[in-house]
Amino acid sequence: MHPRLRLLAALALAGWLVLPFLPLAVWSVAHGWRFPDLWPRALSGKAWGYALSDTAGVLDSFALTVFIALSTTVLAALVGIPAGRALGLYRFRGKGLVTALLLAPAILPGLAIVFGLHGIFLRLGLVGTTGGVILAHLIPVLPYMTLVMAAVFSAFDTGYEDQARSLGASPAQVFRHVTLPAILPGLLAGALFAFLISWSQYLLTLAIGGGRVQTLPLVLYSFAASGRNDITGAIALLYILPGLLILVVTSRWITGRSAAVVGTLRP
Amino acid sequence: MTTLTLQALEMSYPGTGVAAVKGLDLVVESGTLTALLGPSGSGKTTTMKLIAGLLRADRGDIRLGERSIRDLPPERRGVAMVFQSPLLFPHLTVAGNIGFGLRMRGLAPDDIAHRVQSMLSRVRLDGFGPRRPAALSGGQQQRAALARALILAPDLLLLDEPLSGLDPSLRDEMRGLIRELQRETGITTLVVTHDQAEAVTLSDRIALLLDGRLAQHGPPEDFYRRPASGTVARFFGGVNFLSGQVRAGVFHGPIGPLQLSEHVPDGDGTLTIRPEALRLGPGPNAHMAKVAGLTFLGTQTRVDLLIAGTALQMLAAPDQVAGLRAGAEILVSLPPDALWLLPRPPA
Amino acid sequence: MTDRHRILLLLAPALVILGGLFITGLGLTLLRSLRYFPGLGLTDPDLSAYRAILTSPGFLKSLGLSLWIASASTLIAAGLALAAALLLRQTFPGRAVISFLVQLNLTIPHIVGAIGILYLFSQSGSFARLAHAAGLIAAPGDFPALTQDPYAIGIILLYVWKELPFITLILLANLQSISADHESVARSLGATRWQAFRHVLLPMLMPGLAAASALVFAFAFGAYEVPLILGASAPKALPVLAWQSYTDTDLSTRPEAMAMAVLIALFGLLLLFLYMRILRSGGRDAP
Numbered sequence: 001m002h003p004r005l006r007l008l009a010a011l012a013l014a015g016w017l018v019l020p021f022l023p024l025a026v027w028s029v030a031h032g033w034r035f036p037d038l039w040p041r042a043l044s045g046k047a048w049g050y051a052l053s054d055t056a057g058v059l060d061s062f063a064l065t066v067f068i069a070l071s072t073t074v075l076a077a078l079v080g081i082p083a084g085r086a087l088g089l090y091r092f093r094g095k096g097l098v099t100a101l102l103l104a105p106a107i108l109p110g111l112a113i114v115f116g117l118h119g120i121f122l123r124l125g126l127v128g129t130t131g132g133v134i135l136a137h138l139i140p141v142l143p144y145m146t147l148v149m150a151a152v153f154s155a156f157d158t159g160y161e162d163q164a165r166s167l168g169a170s171p172a173q174v175f176r177h178v179t180l181p182a183i184l185p186g187l188l189a190g191a192l193f194a195f196l197i198s199w200s201q202y203l204l205t206l207a208i209g210g211g212r213v214q215t216l217p218l219v220l221y222s223f224a225a226s227g228r229n230d231i232t233g234a235i236a237l238l239y240i241l242p243g244l245l246i247l248v249v250t251s252r253w254i255t256g257r258s259a260a261v262v263g264t265l266r267p
Numbered sequence: 268m269t270t271l272t273l274q275a276l277e278m279s280y281p282g283t284g285v286a287a288v289k290g291l292d293l294v295v296e297s298g299t300l301t302a303l304l305g306p307s308g309s310g311k312t313t314t315m316k317l318i319a320g321l322l323r324a325d326r327g328d329i330r331l332g333e334r335s336i337r338d339l340p341p342e343r344r345g346v347a348m349v350f351q352s353p354l355l356f357p358h359l360t361v362a363g364n365i366g367f368g369l370r371m372r373g374l375a376p377d378d379i380a381h382r383v384q385s386m387l388s389r390v391r392l393d394g395f396g397p398r399r400p401a402a403l404s405g406g407q408q409q410r411a412a413l414a415r416a417l418i419l420a421p422d423l424l425l426l427d428e429p430l431s432g433l434d435p436s437l438r439d440e441m442r443g444l445i446r447e448l449q450r451e452t453g454i455t456t457l458v459v460t461h462d463q464a465e466a467v468t469l470s471d472r473i474a475l476l477l478d479g480r481l482a483q484h485g486p487p488e489d490f491y492r493r494p495a496s497g498t499v500a501r502f503f504g505g506v507n508f509l510s511g512q513v514r515a516g517v518f519h520g521p522i523g524p525l526q527l528s529e530h531v532p533d534g535d536g537t538l539t540i541r542p543e544a545l546r547l548g549p550g551p552n553a554h555m556a557k558v559a560g561l562t563f564l565g566t567q568t569r570v571d572l573l574i575a576g577t578a579l580q581m582l583a584a585p586d587q588v589a590g591l592r593a594g595a596e597i598l599v600s601l602p603p604d605a606l607w608l609l610p611r612p613p614a
Numbered sequence: 615m616t617d618r619h620r621i622l623l624l625l626a627p628a629l630v631i632l633g634g635l636f637i638t639g640l641g642l643t644l645l646r647s648l649r650y651f652p653g654l655g656l657t658d659p660d661l662s663a664y665r666a667i668l669t670s671p672g673f674l675k676s677l678g679l680s681l682w683i684a685s686a687s688t689l690i691a692a693g694l695a696l697a698a699a700l701l702l703r704q705t706f707p708g709r710a711v712i713s714f715l716v717q718l719n720l721t722i723p724h725i726v727g728a729i730g731i732l733y734l735f736s737q738s739g740s741f742a743r744l745a746h747a748a749g750l751i752a753a754p755g756d757f758p759a760l761t762q763d764p765y766a767i768g769i770i771l772l773y774v775w776k777e778l779p780f781i782t783l784i785l786l787a788n789l790q791s792i793s794a795d796h797e798s799v800a801r802s803l804g805a806t807r808w809q810a811f812r813h814v815l816l817p818m819l820m821p822g823l824a825a826a827s828a829l830v831f832a833f834a835f836g837a838y839e840v841p842l843i844l845g846a847s848a849p850k851a852l853p854v855l856a857w858q859s860y861t862d863t864d865l866s867t868r869p870e871a872m873a874m875a876v877l878i879a880l881f882g883l884l885l886l887f888l889y890m891r892i893l894r895s896g897g898r899d900a901p
Contacts, residue, residue, distance in 0.1 A: 009701055010712055017715040020730025020775060023740050027733065035738040035754055036746035081538040083628035086621045098625060099891060105636045107829060107886045109836020111853045112879035115860055115872055116639035121644070139635055146628055159354050162321050165341035166348040167368035168419060173342075177367070200723030201859075202839040217725050217839070224729050224843065233733075236726045245723030247714075281616055 041183030047230035051238060058219060058235055063115040066242070068130060068205075069198040072137040074192050076145040077187065079138075084149020089158065106143035110203045113139070118207050128210035136208040137198040145194050152186030192246050199242065269332045269345075269455050271295040271318070271421040278328035287313040289479035290327070295423075295472075298453045300446065302466035305476035306502070315425055315459045319348045331422045342371070347421035351428045353408035355400035361411050362387070362396035367458030368419045370526050373477055382418060391434060391445065406437040410444065419549065424449075424456040430465055444468055463490075463503055475499060491541055492606055500609070506580045507545075509538045513608065522574040525552050528603035537609045540601055542569070545581040547588070558595045561588065571601060577587040622692045640879060647872035656864070663869035673874070675849035683766045683851060684835035685771035692827045694774065694818070695781035700811075703784065703789050719779040724772070728843040735760040758803035761844050769851070773834050781826045789820040828889040838877050854877065866884055 027033065028047050030040035046177030051058045086092075089100065105113070117136060119128065156179075164178045165171075180187075201219045209215070216239050223232045270477045273293040279286040288310045295301045305311040316322040318329055320341035333610065347368070353366045364517045365386055366379040387396055390410040400408060402551040409429065416424060429445060430438045446469065449456050460466050466473050467487040475482045475490065483495040494500035497508060511520025518525040518538050525538065556579070568588050570581040581599065637831050644663040645651075648659035667673040702709060702716070734740045742757035762769030796818065841851030850858070852874060860871035 003706070006701065006704065006706055007708075009697070010706065010708060013698055013701065014715055016775065016781065017712075017719055020727055020734060022730075023733035024726070024730050030581055036743050036745050037745055038663060049703075068516075068841050075460070079627040079631060081625040088623035090617060093619070096890075098629070099850065100886065101632060101636075103890065104883070104886055105632055107832050107889060108836075108882035109648050109832060109853065109878055111836050111838055111856060112882055113636060113639035114648070115856075116641065116643035117635060117876050119642050120635070120638055122727075126280075129643050135635070138631055139639075142628060142632060157354070159350055159352065160356060161340070163354045164367070164371075165321070165345065166319050166425075167371065167415065168338075168342045168347075169368070170342055173371050178356060178372070181629050183355070196721055200725070202723075202725055203853075216676060220725060220841070221839070224732075229733065234696070236729055240722050240726055243723075244718065247656070247718055249723055261578040 024233040024236045027229045028237055030230050031230075044073050047228075047234040051231055052235040056231075057214070058216075058238070061219045062238065064213070065217075066200060066209055066212075068134055068137065068215060069195045071134045072141050072198040073145075073191050073194045073258070075134065075138060076141045077191055080142055080145030080190070081183070081187070084151075084155045085145045087146065088153025088156070099117035102146050103144045104143075105139045106147075108148050110140065110201075114203055114207045117204075121208055124148060127208055128212040130213055132208045133205050133213045133215075136204045139204070140201070141194045141197050145190050148186060148190035148193075149183070152183050152190075156182055172233050189250070192250060196243055196246065215266075270297040271423055271457065272328075272457060273314070273318075273369060274328040274330070276314070276323060276329065277325045278313060279325060279513075286479055288317065288324075291476075291479070291481055292476055293377065293481055293484065295455060295457055295474070296453050296564065299456065299471045300449045300456045300469065301472045301474055302470035303457055303459045303474050304461070304463060304466040306461055308478075309476045310479040311459050311461070311476045312427070315427060315520045316458070318423070318457070319346050319425055320344050323569050345422035346425060347416035347419050347423075348425040349412050349416045349427065349429060352433060353400070353405075353412040353432075355403075355408055355411055355415075357400055359400075361392065361398050361400060361403065364400060364411060365396075365415045365418055366463040367415060388420045389417075389448065400543045406433055406441065409441060411431060413445070413448070417452065417454070420452070421454060424454050428457060428460055428462075431462065432468075433462070445469065466510060475502065477502070479599045479606060494539065495610060497537065497539070497609060504542075505539055506542055507540050509577070511538065518606070518608070522554055522579075525601060525606060526603050527608065528608055531608050534611070536611060539607050539609060540579075542580040543567075543582040544602060544605035545572075545579065545583075546600045546602060547581075547583065547597065548600065549598055551601040551603055552606075553598055556597055556599045558593050558597060559589055560593055561591060572609070574599070620678045640644065642870050643875050643879070647841040647869055647876045649869045661874040667870050667873050671848065673852075673855065673870075674851045676855040677877075679766060679849050680835050683769050683773070683841070685833045687770050687777065687834045688827050688831045690770065691774045691777040691830060692823060692880055695778050695785060696823065698778060699785035699789060700818075700882050701707060716779040716782055719776065720783065722776070724776060724837065725839045725843065727776050728772050728840050731768055731775065732761050732843060735768055736762070741768075743894065762846045764778075764846055764849070766841070766845065766851070768840055772840055772844055773830070776829045777834070781823065784822050784826045785819060788819055792818050821895070825889055825892045828892065832882050832885040835881060 026040065029043045029045065031042040035041035050056050059181065083102075087095070087102075118138075121127045121132050121136070124132075126135065160178050160182065161174050166173045178186035199218065201215075202221070205213060205215050206218060211217070216235065220232065220235045220239055223235060264266060268526065270508055271294070273291050275381050276288055276291040277286060278288045291310070291314060291574060306504050307584060313322060317324050319483065320336070327337075328335055331345060336346070355361070359367065362380070362383045363447055366383045367496050369379045369382065369420060379420060383396065383566070387393055390413060392407060392410060393413070395403065395407065395411070401410065403411060409432065413426075414427070414453065426445070426523060430441055433441055442465075445456075447460075458466070458469055460469075466491075470487065471484060473490060474484045481491060483499050485493075490499060490503045494505060497505075502507075509520040509522065511516075511518055513519075513531050513536055515533070516527050516530060518527055520538060556574045559573050559578070560571040562569040562571075564582075566585075567582045568585045570588055570591065572581055573580045580608070631726055644776070645659070647663055648661065649656050649663055650659045698716075702713060732739065736742070736753040737757045737759060739761075741760075742751065742754055745751045745757055760771070792815070796814050797810045802812045805813065836858060838853040841854050845854060847853050849855075856871050856874035856878070859867045859874065862871075863867075
């Protein structure tokens with residue numbers, strides 16, 4: 001491709017990727033920005049001040065969303081590591097079926113199961129509880145975590161574990177000192193994206209939270225629906241902050257092959 | 268120092284129905300360096316894993332000294348194993364790897380560091396402690412893996428094909444190191460290998476495993492001079508077999524009478540002689556032979572002979588047979604002390 | 615412990631959670647869609663809910679709209695992603711910045727992107743203001759309806775924005791494992807650049823592209839919050855219609871909501887089946 005044409009294409013791509021953030025950022029500091037003004041009458045920190053105030057509840061919501069995403073991630077890791085080990089290391093009858101069962105919740109739209117789930121959780125008294133929301137988030141998160149761990153384990157040589165046992169390590173010591181360090185990079189990459197999947201859930205939280213579990217996307221939507229564009233802009237930027245931080249910290253890992261693992265399930 | 272005893276050991280892999288180890292009896296004397304030799308599929312790897320505790324025996328017993336270790340988990344057996352590939356933990360330094368087992372036992376860090384230092388110099392890796400395993404050459408990695416097991420002063424050391432992953436030039440060095448350290452420490456050591464040359468050059472004694480059973484156990488010379496069966500003889504390069512009858516200390520076979528050096532009871536039998544034991548020229552048991560072919564092998568020359576229509580092979584120094592041509596008639600002798608009558612299978 | 619027992623033990627927690635929640639959730643949805651609901655006195659399963667939605671013009675329009683959204687979004691995003699991946703495969707100044715933006719996009723929740731698109735393309739949004747400044751329009755109503763519009767242009771724009779980087783990343787990962795030598799060999803055998811791409815590189819990228827497209831299609835077909843923000847009030851995208859029927863105060867529409875969920879699930883299962891087929895037949899380079 002001609003270098004100038006290539007540069008043009010690159011600029012167009014970069015511009016398109018950045019574009020939707022621009023009005024959000026400007027709105028978050030806008031004071032009076034009516035049609036057809038190209039730029040706000042004045043800039044102000046009022047929207048940010050409100051979003052970050054104790055009374056607005058946005059920060060509480062932020063903390064709650066972090067708590068839910070962290071809990072979901074930890075649970076998914078606890079369950080996903082052994083399951084990933086089974087899928088990554090062994091061949092067995094019914095493996096295709098198990099893989100399909102693991103893929104299905106990740107590929108099927110949340111709407112396909114959310115009504116049935118709502119019915120079950122109603123009966124279990126989990127609707128409207130944070131625990132219920134965490135459990136519901138496991139449905140899209142766990143498959144993802146399991147498949148990432150399966151990929152990690154399929155590249156792991158269990159000879160290291162045998163070697164450690166023969167050097168006097170107990171099974172718990174083997175996991176702590178040999179297996180865990182070996183799978184840690186994959187586990188962290190899986191955990192970060194498990195966090196982000198839970199972090200961006202909308203429908204499952206709405207249905208299972210029953211309006212009582214107000215995570216950040218729900219708060220964001222209610223401000224957007226009420227037409228408070230300035231506060232919406234501030235919350236939206238607040239909402240994408242953890243993802244941005246994670247990316248900056250880990251950008252070296254999320255290149256190449258791991259991006260494929262990471263991107264396999266969630267568009 | 269500890270004797271390893273395998274008693275009627277049996278194990279088959281689930282779903283195969285075929286036993287990989289079939290009633291194996293073996294006593295590895297305390298302080299020896301013994302090779303567990305066998306072709307692939309002979310059950311030697313299974314035996315090793317049974318001893319290390321990575322597999323469970325169906326029947327039989329495994330004892331170290333007086334202690335049965337059959338049902339102990341791997342870490343409580345006092346058996347340290349060095350795998351074929353070095354398997355150094357990539358997230359630890361070389362020193363961290365060598366001190367791993369001591370750390371698992373909960374020794375003080377100072378103590379561990381001290382012992383690791385002295386171990387590093389014993390395997391000639393001084394100064395390599397702080398490095399990552401990936402920065403080591405293949406030979407250095409293998410030495411670090413050996414050090415990692417030896418530092419635990421195990422009752423039994425298992426080495427799985429310790430030389431096979433190394434370049435030929437490094438093998439002698441590693442072989443020397445294993446012999447030297449084993450003598451110094453006196454740790455009972457079992458080397459698992461499929462390479463008979465490796466077994467012969469490395470070990471004090473060889474236990475040959477064929478088809479899940481012990482075929483012969485003894486010093487390396489025995490496998491050449493006194494093989495327990497035709498199969499054992501062939502495994503060690505035996506090619507000359509003559510069937511006939513023993514009458515009054517003389518073997519009567521296809522090439523004529525052969526005087527035996529030991530007394531053997533009368534009866535049918537199979538006689539074997541190493542190709543390198545045949546001599547050119549006159550001597551006891553001399554026969555005329557026709558040269559059927561010559562093959563230069565480098566350090567030796569193989570001479571294919573026909574004696575009274577029976578094919579025999581001789582290995583000789585190349586300059587010794589330099590003048591020979593195919594078709595020549597020569598005198599060849601079969602020294603009585605090199606003749607070995609294979610034990611007759613029990614009737 | 616035999617391998618079989620070990621495998622079962624390792625898989626058990628995951629199977630219990632996913633089987634318990636997912637299968638039961640799906641099963642309950644199916645039963646309710648057949649109007650089996652003993653709590654409400656409905657004990658004779660029948661297909662009337664399906665009959666009702668399949669003869670309702672509103673449902674059929676929503677179904678058509680969702681299929682249109684998913685197809686258009688997937689095709690456009692996949693085509694652009696292929697171009698973007700080929701672009702990012704080359705070295706040029708500023709490539710690192712674009713790679714970062716592509717990855718950043720992966721971490722952005724859909725709802726944030728949807729609001730951003732709304733503020734850009736709505737009739738009082740940034741582009742409408744630019745059009746006004748350029749003297750093209752006099753009032754917001756003069757600007758073409760690009761969001762909350764009957765053709766779902768805003769929704770498709772959002773999916774193109776969000777899924778283009780997703781497919782690009784998968785293609786880039788595949789490209790890493792495809793040696794450039796294949797193209798060189800093709801060129802040395804007389805293929806032009808275009809022929810080398812068309813007959814060598816593209817077929818090798820196809821499994822990854824198809825698998826990623828199946829995922830994007832499934833998501834665009836069944837996502838709720840995007841059409842909630844960017845969709846028109848009529849016709850509604852299928853997920854929005856289903857949720858509305860479910861939360862309707864008139865409980866009698868619930869079986870219809872369940873039937874819609876079952877149809878969405880069937881579409882999802884079909885795509886899952888295709889996805890697994892692609893992965894199995896696509897060989898090593900599929901994600």
